[in-house]
Structure formats: structure tokens, C-alpha cells
Amino acid sequence: QAIISTTEEQLQQHINRLQLACNEYNMRINIDKTEVMTFAREENTTNISIDNHLLNQVKDFTYLGSIFSANGRITNEIQHRCNKANQIIGQIAPILRCKH
Incomplete structure (x- = not known):
């Protein structure tokens, strides 16, 4: 799942509410698997x-x-898709070369 917010404060509020809801139902958020990412031109x-x-x-x-x-930027996404396409082409190339 993803939680999207426009400010850091708003994201922390959403996370706090999620934590309260989890506590209410005896669930927990796996902190080791939960990550944060911000979108910005500068780091x-x-x-x-x-x-x-x-x-x-x-x-x-x-x-x-x-x-x-x-x-x-989408360069990592494009590279990932190109790699996947090359893998598939490599798998079907023998079938395409078959003359039967």
C-alpha cells in the first residue's frame, strides 16, 4: 500500500492514524518493510x-x-522495461527461428 501526502507533517499525521487503527485491531506495521520517499528536484x-x-x-x-x-525521472523505469523486453525476446528467439 502507499500513503500519499503533500507535506511531511501531513504524512506523519496519516502514519499516526494508521498506527492507531492498527493498535485498535491488534495489528502492527512492519517497520523494517515500511519506507518513505519524497518527490523533489533536489534531494x-x-x-x-x-x-x-x-x-x-x-x-x-x-x-x-x-x-x-x-x-x-523515468530513466530507471525505462531501463527496467527494456531489460524485461530483452529477456522475453531472448526466450522467444528460438521459436521465431524455427523453420517447422
């Missing part, structure tokens, strides 16, 4: 925490099979 550091544990901030994040980069 930006955020301090989002759960139960006083600072969440890891990442520069790239894969969501629903697409790669999102903090700098807003």
Missing part, C-alpha cells in the same frame, strides 16, 4: 517515524510493477 530528507523509529528513506521505489524515482 530532500524527511523524518517520518512509527513508535519513535525513524523510517528508511529511499530514492527508488517499485509500486505495482513500476519504478518511481525521488527525482521524478
